[in-house]
Amino acid sequence: MNWSKLKPLRKLFGVRMRVTQLAREVNVSADTVRYYTRIGLITPIRDSENNYHEYREQDHKRLQFILSARSLGFSLSDIEKIIDEARKGKMACPLVRQILEQRLRETEESFNHQRALRKRMMQAMKDWKKKPNKTPTGHEVCHLIEGF
Amino acid sequence: MNWSKLKPLRKLFGVRMRVTQLAREVNVSADTVRYYTRIGLITPIRDSENNYHEYREQDHKRLQFILSARSLGFSLSDIEKIIDEARKGKMACPLVRQILEQRLRETEESFNHQRALRKRMMQAMKDWKKKPNKTPTGHEVCHLIEGF
DNA sequence: CTTGACCTATGAGCAGCACATAGCTATAAA
DNA sequence: TTTATAGCTATGTGCTGCTCATAGGTCAAG
Numbered sequence: 001m002n003w004s005k006l007k008p009l010r011k012l013f014g015v016r017m018r019v020t021q022l023a024r025e026v027n028v029s030a031d032t033v034r035y036y037t038r039i040g041l042i043t044p045i046r047d048s049e050n051n052y053h054e055y056r057e058q059d060h061k062r063l064q065f066i067l068s069a070r071s072l073g074f075s076l077s078d079i080e081k082i083i084d085e086a087r088k089g090k091m092a093c094p095l096v097r098q099i100l101e102q103r104l105r106e107t108e109e110s111f112n113h114q115r116a117l118r119k120r121m122m123q124a125m126k127d128w129k130k131k132p133n134k135t136p137t138g139h140e141v142c143h144l145i146e147g148f
Numbered sequence: 149m150n151w152s153k154l155k156p157l158r159k160l161f162g163v164r165m166r167v168t169q170l171a172r173e174v175n176v177s178a179d180t181v182r183y184y185t186r187i188g189l190i191t192p193i194r195d196s197e198n199n200y201h202e203y204r205e206q207d208h209k210r211l212q213f214i215l216s217a218r219s220l221g222f223s224l225s226d227i228e229k230i231i232d233e234a235r236k237g238k239m240a241c242p243l244v245r246q247i248l249e250q251r252l253r254e255t256e257e258s259f260n261h262q263r264a265l266r267k268r269m270m271q272a273m274k275d276w277k278k279k280p281n282k283t284p285t286g287h288e289v290c291h292l293i294e295g296f
Numbered sequence: 297c298t299t300g301a302c303c304t305a306t307g308a309g310c311a312g313c314a315c316a317t318a319g320c321t322a323t324a325a326a
Numbered sequence: 327t328t329t330a331t332a333g334c335t336a337t338g339t340g341c342t343g344c345t346c347a348t349a350g351g352t353c354a355a356g
Contacts, residue, residue, distance in 0.1 A: 020334070034336075035313055050320070052335060058287045065289050068296060073269050076312070082293075086284040093281035096290050100276075104269045111262045118259050121221050121252045128248075133241035136234040139206040141213050142244050145230075148216060168303070182305075183344060198351065200304060224343070 016054040026063055033063065041066055041080060073103045124148055164202040174211055181211065189214055189228060221251045272296055 019037070023030040036042045037053060042062050044053040055063075062083075069079045078099050085092040127148070134143050167185075171178040184190045185201060190210050192201040203211075210231075217227045226247050233240040275296070282291050 018334080019336095029314080030334090031314060032312085038337085039312095050335080052320090061287050062289075065294060068293050071265075071268065072272055072293065072296065073265055074293075083289055086289040089284070091281045091283050092290040093292055096292055097276060100269060100272060104266070104273060107262065107266050107269060111259075111266050114255065114259045114262055117219075117221055118252070118255050120219065121248060121255060124220055124248060125252060128245060133239045135239050136237070139209050141210075141231055141234040142240040144241055144244055145216050145220065145222075146213060148220065166303080167305095177345080178303090179345060180343085186306085187343095198304080200351090218343095 014057050016056060017060070019053055019055065022055045022060060022063065025060065026067060028067065036063065036066060036076075039076065039080075041076065041083065072100065073107055074099060075103075078103070162204050164204060165208070166200055166202065170203045170208060170211065173208065174215060176215065184211065184214060184224075187224065187228075189224065189231065220248065221255055222247060223251075226251070 017025075019033050020030045023033045033042070033055075037044060042055070042059050044055045044059050046052070047054050065083075066076075066079055069082070070076075074082070082092045082096055082099070085095055124144075128144050131144060131147075136142070140146060165173075167181050168178045171181045181190070181203075185192060190203070190207050192203040192207050194200070195202050213231075214224075214227055217230070218224075222230070230240045230244055230247070233243055272292075276292050279292060279295075284290070288294055
């Protein structure tokens with residue numbers, strides 16, 4: 001049966017989208033949206049005709065929330081907890097504040113690690129400019145690394 | 149049979165260690181050493197009596213090489229390639245230089261991302277201090293995140 | 297000889313996707 | 327109307343670099 005002529009009726013129930021269209025609207029890959037769907041962060045309905053996911057306006061909003069939270073360093077697991085709070089009608093804000101604080105500390109830490117790594121790498125680049133290449137001897141692999 | 153009385157003979161063939169002892173000597177976890185062994189970066193021999201791995205001096209050196217390379221941002225896959233070059237008797241240095249260059253570029257990039265993330269997070273911390281907690285309405289989850 | 301602390305190898309799990317696969321859809325040409 | 331085919335779909339698997347869980351082995355003390 002051809003449902004295409006009936007599709008306009010769906011507007012009565014709100015706009016429905018498939019995964020690729022939704023992904024394009026928020027500028028992420030379809031695989032990312034599929035992944036969030038798979039782990040239950042987004043809960044679209046199924047089109048019983050073809051088993052495809054149908055994303056509604058609320059799923060769109062949910063996805064935007066997820067992406068905003070991601071851009072603030074929240075993990076998907078954090079986001080799940082936050083959404084669960086809100087689903088239970090509770091205020092998620094205190095939890096959100098607390099998680100942000102913790103993630104910020106972690107980000108500071110990994111930022112410092114990155115900075116130190118970057119420094120080491122730049123130092124190696126510099127030092128190695130003066131050093132020659134060598135053929136490995138015995139159980140040595142590369143004197144540049146071993147001698148750093 | 150008790151082999152312990154024969155063990156001193158092994159010194160003729162060099163010092164042998166088990167995973168935990170080697171791990172302690174280089175200050176990493178035994179699981180890390182097991183992992184490197186599992187993926188073939190370190191190739192200890194097997195004690196045929198008990199199927200345990202026996203690490204020799206060359207494995208110790210190899211592990212130190214791996215850790216030095218890791219501390220310069222090389223991936224385990226990079227390290228595998230480098231070791232393979234050396235095993236074939238080739239000079240690994242040119243490859244090492246080239247990989248370092250690439251990894252440094254990537255580190256710069258992710259460092260910049262981290263810095264931007266950190267900045268966003270700190271900004272959010274600051275902004276949110278003036279904002280109240282709110283009970284979720286409709287399909288909203290947390291106005292702090294949504295309104296950032 | 298038995299207890300029990302500690303050790304072992306191996307399988308599985310983690311984040312956060314990206315990719316491979318097999319099969320479905322939709323549009324346009326024939 | 328059929329057919330071709332481009333593009334879509336859901337789902338399974340792979341990736342990095344470990345860490346943890348499990349089942350069993352070792353070994354010195356009692």
